[in-house]
Amino acid sequence: MADFGFTIIKPRVIDYDSNDRRIAEYIFEREPSFRLCIECGACSATCSAGNFTRFSLREFNILLKRGENSYVKNELKKCMLCGKCTLVCPRGVNTRNVISLAQEAFIKLNGHEV
Amino acid sequence: MMEGKSVVVVGGGAAGMEAAGQLAKAGARVTIVEKESETGGHVSKWCYLFPDRRKSTEVIQYLNSQINQKNITLLTGEEVNLVEKKGGRFILTTSNGKELDADAVVLATGFDLFRSERKEEYGYGIYENVITSADLEVMFKKGEIRLTNGGVPQKIGFIHCVGSRDEKVGNLYCSKLCCVTAVKQAIEIKEFLKEARIFCFYMDMRMGGALYEELYHEAQVKHGISFIRGKVSEVSQTIDHRLVVKAEDTLAGRPLRMEIDMLVLMAGMEMSQGGKRIAQNSRIKTGENRFFLPADHHFGGNKSNVRGIYFAGACAAPMNITETISHARSAVQDVITYLSDGKQ
Amino acid sequence: MNSEGKKRIWSEYQKEIADDHFFYVRSCIRQSFFPGSEQFFLNFMRKDLGKDVFENPSHTTCTGIGYHGDIVPFSTTMTVVARHFALMKESGYKNIAISCVTSFGIYTEILETWKHFPEELEKTREYLYKATGREFDIPENMAHTSDIIYKFRDEISARAKYPLINRMTGEPLKVVEHIGCHYSKMFPKYGIGGAEFPRVLSGMIESWGGEVVDYPERRHCCGFGFRQYLVQANRGYSLSNTYKKFNSMKPYKPDLIITNCPGCNMFMDKWQYTIKAMEGTTFGSAGDSIPVLTYEEVAGLVLGYSPWDLGLQYHMVQSEPLLRKMGVDFNPDDKYKTKDGKNMPVPQNLINS
Ligand code: SF4
Ligand code: SF4
Numbered sequence: 001m002a003d004f005g006f007t008i009i010k011p012r013v014i015d016y017d018s019n020d021r022r023i024a025e026y027i028f029e030r031e032p033s034f035r036l037c038i039e040c041g042a043c044s045a046t047c048s049a050g051n052f053t054r055f056s057l058r059e060f061n062i063l064l065k066r067g068e069n070s071y072v073k074n075e076l077k078k079c080m081l082c083g084k085c086t087l088v089c090p091r092g093v094n095t096r097n098v099i100s101l102a103q104e105a106f107i108k109l110n111g112h113e114v
Numbered sequence: 115m116m117e118g119k120s121v122v123v124v125g126g127g128a129a130g131m132e133a134a135g136q137l138a139k140a141g142a143r144v145t146i147v148e149k150e151s152e153t154g155g156h157v158s159k160w161c162y163l164f165p166d167r168r169k170s171t172e173v174i175q176y177l178n179s180q181i182n183q184k185n186i187t188l189l190t191g192e193e194v195n196l197v198e199k200k201g202g203r204f205i206l207t208t209s210n211g212k213e214l215d216a217d218a219v220v221l222a223t224g225f226d227l228f229r230s231e232r233k234e235e236y237g238y239g240i241y242e243n244v245i246t247s248a249d250l251e252v253m254f255k256k257g258e259i260r261l262t263n264g265g266v267p268q269k270i271g272f273i274h275c276v277g278s279r280d281e282k283v284g285n286l287y288c289s290k291l292c293c294v295t296a297v298k299q300a301i302e303i304k305e306f307l308k309e310a311r312i313f314c315f316y317m318d319m320r321m322g323g324a325l326y327e328e329l330y331h332e333a334q335v336k337h338g339i340s341f342i343r344g345k346v347s348e349v350s351q352t353i354d355h356r357l358v359v360k361a362e363d364t365l366a367g368r369p370l371r372m373e374i375d376m377l378v379l380m381a382g383m384e385m386s387q388g389g390k391r392i393a394q395n396s397r398i399k400t401g402e403n404r405f406f407l408p409a410d411h412h413f414g415g416n417k418s419n420v421r422g423i424y425f426a427g428a429c430a431a432p433m434n435i436t437e438t439i440s441h442a443r444s445a446v447q448d449v450i451t452y453l454s455d456g457k458q
Numbered sequence: 459m460n461s462e463g464k465k466r467i468w469s470e471y472q473k474e475i476a477d478d479h480f481f482y483v484r485s486c487i488r489q490s491f492f493p494g495s496e497q498f499f500l501n502f503m504r505k506d507l508g509k510d511v512f513e514n515p516s517h518t519t520c521t522g523i524g525y526h527g528d529i530v531p532f533s534t535t536m537t538v539v540a541r542h543f544a545l546m547k548e549s550g551y552k553n554i555a556i557s558c559v560t561s562f563g564i565y566t567e568i569l570e571t572w573k574h575f576p577e578e579l580e581k582t583r584e585y586l587y588k589a590t591g592r593e594f595d596i597p598e599n600m601a602h603t604s605d606i607i608y609k610f611r612d613e614i615s616a617r618a619k620y621p622l623i624n625r626m627t628g629e630p631l632k633v634v635e636h637i638g639c640h641y642s643k644m645f646p647k648y649g650i651g652g653a654e655f656p657r658v659l660s661g662m663i664e665s666w667g668g669e670v671v672d673y674p675e676r677r678h679c680c681g682f683g684f685r686q687y688l689v690q691a692n693r694g695y696s697l698s699n700t701y702k703k704f705n706s707m708k709p710y711k712p713d714l715i716i717t718n719c720p721g722c723n724m725f726m727d728k729w730q731y732t733i734k735a736m737e738g739t740t741f742g743s744a745g746d747s748i749p750v751l752t753y754e755e756v757a758g759l760v761l762g763y764s765p766w767d768l769g770l771q772y773h774m775v776q777s778e779p780l781l782r783k784m785g786v787d788f789n790p791d792d793k794y795k796t797k798d799g800k801n802m803p804v805p806q807n808l809i810n811s
């Protein structure tokens with residue numbers, strides 16, 4: 001292909017219609033409290049993992065709901081399942097289960113089970 | 115048409131006083147039962163009111179003039195435990211064992227402030243200089259804002275939604291007034307302490323009342339108050355007794371840590387203990403939020419499940435003073451209709 | 459800081475702790491890292507208090523580290539724990555005493571899971587029965603061993619030979635407590651004092667004469683994090699958490715750190731060595747590192763047990779500065795001697811010694 005020294009830039013828009021929201025759907029079905037998250041950030045403020053890395057449960061929640069999955073997939077493993085986030089969540093989101101289910105969903109999605 | 119009718123109003127705060135005043139004007143004989151030694155309720159504990167920063171004493175003056183009528187009797191230092199309907203009339207039993215007789219009842223038992231020590235992670239009652247919005251009003255009344263060691267705070271934080279919108283304490287509802295109260299109090303602090311820096315930690319800014327958004331605007335532009343979107347997850351104390359606040363700055367997407375001198379918890383509103391007791395003893399329905407349950411959210415905001423018993427004010431849901439006054443007036447309208455209907 | 463406020467919280471998180479007849483389940487790692495701790499517990503309970511503490515040699519790991527390291531699935535963990543309950547039933551005991559916070563967390567998580575998802579309990583019964591032919595009951599009383607020491611803290615203080623007081627100044631020693639996330643953060647009701655202002659260790663410290671240090675990062679994790687530590691490339695991440703805590707406690711000049719959990723103890727102890735080796739920083743007073751002891755080791759010191767019998771020499775940060783402050787009578791020559799007087803190899807690069 002010809003190289004003109006510049007590129008065609010991909011839009012950074014969240015393409016809601018073509019994004020894959022099966023991971024979020026998978027979690028919704030099994031842990032309905034996932035829908036309750038209001039992105040308040042209490043979990044990510046208290047999270048041990050988020051202190052040193054970009055790990056943020058709040059961010060994952062919204063990204064999964066928008067179908068922006070690829071970033072989340074690689075980061076999820078940083079969670080230590082310590083449960084501090086469950087303790088502070090004002091919406092009663094079962095956060096640890098959300099994380100476990102997300103991991104499960106990614107594995108199943110890879111294996112085309114979802 | 116109300117001549118000779120007697121109505122008992124339970125609670126002598128803004129709602130009870132307004133309802134009593136309007137009932138008396140309509141000709142009823144009214145008894146107000148107030149648990150404290152004086153009327154005025156929460157309003158009398160506040161210094162200035164939102165949105166226009168009027169002095170609370172002006173509202174109290176108005177309310178006092180409402181109940182200053184010869185057909186109103188005031189019983190203070192007494193609580194109602196039970197309301198019973200017998201043959202179309204009501205008997206109210208008080209904590210002193212008195213029985214009051216009435217043709218109709220207005221419940222105006224108001225709200226209790228959320229006990230902030232229940233949010234353990236904020237350390238109210240443990241760390242110095244963690245105070246509530248109500249404690250701050252006491253300071254405003256005294257005319258000075260001081261740390262426990264007598265110093266002047268330079269950096270002050272407000273935490274919104276303490277005890278509201280919080281599944282962990284069993285309160286899913288929004289208390290409606292605390293966002294605007296935080297904004298009002300933040301501005302007032304700035305007026306006391308020009309140099310102070312103020313930060314409000316919020317989940318949503320709910321500025322839904324008349325002139326609220328304008329107050330928010332003023333807080334930002336005129337007073338330079340900062341608003342950080344993130345629920346505070348914990349508070350701790352440094353060796354020199356400053357407070358450490360941890361939240362996520364959700365808009366920046368990073369955890370945030372800040373040391374401050376004083377922290378104000380925006381305590382939410384809960385159904386009052388007195389209201390709960392009456393509800394339980396007298397089988398008056400309450401909602402999931404534990405406030406009295408209006409018979410119809412659109413047309414029966416004052417009606418209980420018992421004909422002849424009506425709600426006025428914040429015992430039915432969190433509401434501000436303007437709404438409380440209107441709500442009390444509409445309760446009175448219901449009482450008048452009920453009594454002139456020949457009460458079935 | 460207002461202690462009335464704390465007392466109110468503590469009064470809300472009291473749990474019943476059995477008085478006698480314990481089925482004791484050991485930790486996998488404590489016996490190697492702090493070999494005197496469990497021994498102290500057993501001696502104290504049996505000999506000093508005359509209690510019945512039973513051990514079943516068929517007891518195994520709870521799988522906690524494997525579970526948190528993502529190697530062991532939860533259903534396996536539940537079945538292994540169910541087997542411990544079966545051993546307890548077979549031995550005729552109803553009160554379980556758990557000697558590790560990781561295990562305690564596993565046990566609480568399992569009991570809560572069974573409460574909320576009874577089908578999981580039924581499945582576990584079935585798995586265990588199919589695999590081993592065993593049946594089990596849920597314990598009537600479940601305590602972490604620190605809960606039990608907490609319960610008897612005043613008995614210890616009544617017999618104290620060396621209270622947590624600096625003999626030179628007469629001042630209480632400044633003690634940092636660290637309860638470990640899995641003790642009560644997941645389920646605050648299982649921990650004495652809850653999760654925000656836990657009482658289990660602070661109660662011991664105060665009863666034995668010390669002063670509890672409440673520093674800003676008190677509630678932060680020790681940094682163990684299981685798989686964060688297990689993979690070498692992730693260790694910096696584990697270290698950084700601990701570093702953050704140490705920096706936060708440093709201004710208070712703590713004399714001692716008491717831990718609840720074997721993992722926390724290891725990391726708060728050994729990372730002090732690592733940090734010192736990496737950048738020369740120490741966190742105690744006068745350039746020392748801060749000794750990190752288990753609650754049993756501290757209880758033993760307070761009661762006048764020999765520090766070497768308690769196994770203090772097996773920590774990375776050595777306790778001599780603390781022993782001197784407490785006025786403990788000890789013989790440095792016995793430090794690396796076996797009971798029959800032979801010399802053990804002496805480790806290199808210990809700090810504080
Ligand atoms: S359970 Fe995971 S996401 Fe939640 S606070 Fe702990 S490390 Fe963070
Ligand atoms: S604390 Fe709960 S509501 Fe808030 S961002 Fe986290 S999961 Fe969502």
Ligand code: SF4
Pocket residue numbers: 274275276278279287288289290291292293294318319320380382
């Ligand atoms: S008004 Fe604001 S502070 Fe009060 S509960 Fe609602 S959102 Fe929270």
